[in-house]
Amino acid sequence: MASRIEQIIEEIQDYIDECKYSTFSSTKILVNKEEIDELLHELKSRTPDEIKRYQKIISNKEAIMDDAKQKADALIKQAQSYSDQMVNEHTIMQQAYEQASEVVNQARQQAQEIVASANAQAEQIQVSIMQYADDTLATIQNLLSHSITETQEHDAAFINSLNQILMVVNSNRAELHPEEDLAQNEAIADRAEAERTARAEVEEAQDVSETDNVEGIVGDETLNVIR
Incomplete structure (x- = not known):
């Protein structure tokens, strides 16, 4: 405006x-x-x-x-x-x-x-357990081997002693019956030898079976220790 x-x-x-x-x-x-x-x-x-x-x-x-x-x-x-x-x-x-x-x-x-520390400790424990199990198995193995060897040597000596006694007995009987018992003595000697061989085979089979059983038991115990 x-x-x-x-x-x-x-x-x-x-x-x-x-x-x-x-x-x-x-x-x-x-x-x-x-x-x-x-x-x-x-x-x-x-x-x-x-x-x-x-x-x-x-x-x-x-x-x-x-x-x-x-x-x-x-x-x-x-x-x-x-x-x-x-x-x-x-x-x-x-x-x-x-x-x-x-x-x-x-x-x-x-x-x-x-x-990392726990893993390292676990590995160390695992190694220790494996070493302990291996040492234990080695000890048991040595004991079993030594026991088997001693048993076989003892049984062999015992059987040899029995055979020697049997031979003396057979000789004594042969002196008493030189004509009749010659063939019988040979048969007895053969039978004794066969029995000795069979007994040795049975004992060897038993030793193998017992060794397998012991190894199976030790193996189970070792697995339990490792677990």
Whole structure:
């Protein structure tokens, strides 16, 4: 909306445009003094009021600008405070994350060390058990071999002794009955030899069976120890 001063200026401009030029001139015009004085007087009287109004507007503008500046400063401070808070929270979160990661890594490393130590101990125990089982089997093997050898030697000596006694008995009987008992003595000697051979085969088979049984028992016990 235009002010009254602007309206008066436009009216003066329109009035000048409507005035007629003076005779023999293209730059001078003829004006009505009363009309132009009235317009100028009103313009003069209106000027202080307009100036006051503009001063008030300017004053209000400065107040508005000051208020806007204060609000802007407050918003800037608030934004800066919020930004600082976010930075601090981010720093705290970053530190917490780094500490948590370090704890997890330490726990993982300790777990790996514990597992490795347990595996090493298990392998060492396994080796010790295998060595103990092998030593035990070797001892039992030596005992069985020695026992079998002693038994065979004892039985052979005992059988030889019996055969010698039998031969003496047969000789004595032959002296008593030289004609009758020659063939019988030979048959008895052959039968005794056959019985001795059969007995030796049976005893050998029994020894093998007993050895297999002992080895089976020892094998089961060894497996139980290893398990």
